[in-house]
Each structure stands twice: as C-alpha cells, then as structure tokens.
Amino acid sequence: MNSAPVIVITGTPGTGKSTHAQLLVDESPIPLQHINVGEWVKEKGFYTEYDEEWQSYTVDEDKLLDELEPIVSKGGVILDWHTCEAYPERWPDLVVVLRCDHSQLWERLEKRSYPLKKIQENNEAEIMEVVLDEARSSYPSEIVVELKSESMEDLQANVARIVEWIANWKAQHSN
C-alpha cells in the first residue's frame, strides 16, 4: 500500500493546474512530486508528431504510461495535465478538475501567445465541460472534484481543501 496518495489535477489549459500543483507541493503534509505531464511529453519525446499550426503534440501514450507507471505506483505524485482519461482507472486517489469562466480563460491563453484557433478550441472545450466529462466517465464519481479557479481566493481555498483531503487520506491509511 502506498504511503502517499496519487492526485490528478486536470482541466482545460490555463485553468490553473500548475499554479495549484506548485502551491500544493509547498503546503502538503506529505511530500509530493509534481509531474507536469505536458512538459514531460515534450522533454522526453513521448510524442509521434508535432503540429506546427496548432502548436500541439500527438502523444505516444504507451511510452508515457510506461514511464509514469513505476513512479505513480509508489504514490506521492501530482499528475498535472489537461487530459486525464489516458491513465489507468486504478491510478488516482483524487481527481481535481479545475474550471474557469471562459472570458477570463481567454485572457489567460492570449497571454501565452497561442494561435487564435487554439484559444478558441480551448475556450469551447471549457464551455462544453470536455475535461469534466472525461474525468466523470473515466473515474468513480466519489473521487472526482470540480473546483473553480478564477481568483487567488479560489486558489488558496482549493489548496487548503486538498491539503485537508490529504490529511484525511493519511489518517485513513496509517498502520
């Protein structure tokens, strides 16, 4: 049995996954490793194609999951990625789906200098709740939590809530 949980933080690009994960690493009562899965895909070459026009990668999921498996199986990991359905159902103890108002999300993505159509695509995905649906159809409803990420107060409250969840997890899994 793992001594620390596996937490998936997901949501449309720009909803605040990395910001949440970094703060969570600082505030967690148990040491957690933050894995920015999108960065891993790029750095470690876990992709089959790169689309210049969309600035997006076609992920080699087999390679990615093979690399993640031994790390995730030890526990104590935050998986930060804009999708979550590729992971085996047994992996996460908690799946956090971050949500953001679409006009605010648009501004955040504009700052990243994404191509217009990529901003539009992500914005529509947020409005259509694509990632939330993905999480709900991939994992048991009791481990999926939808959290608003539109202000610093939301960020603080969300991280405090996850820290509390970790403390409870720890109490339930000791001995």
Ligand SMILES: Nc1ncnc2c1ncn2[C@@H]1O[C@H](COP(=O)(O)OP(=O)(O)O)[C@@H](O)[C@H]1O
């Ligand atoms: N709850 C929040 N309130 C205000 N700004 C936020 C919040 N969460 C994230 N941001 C800002 O939005 C931008 C995108 O956040 P980031 O964590 O990189 O998103 P993601 O990892 O989901 O792509 C950053 O500039 C970050 O500071």
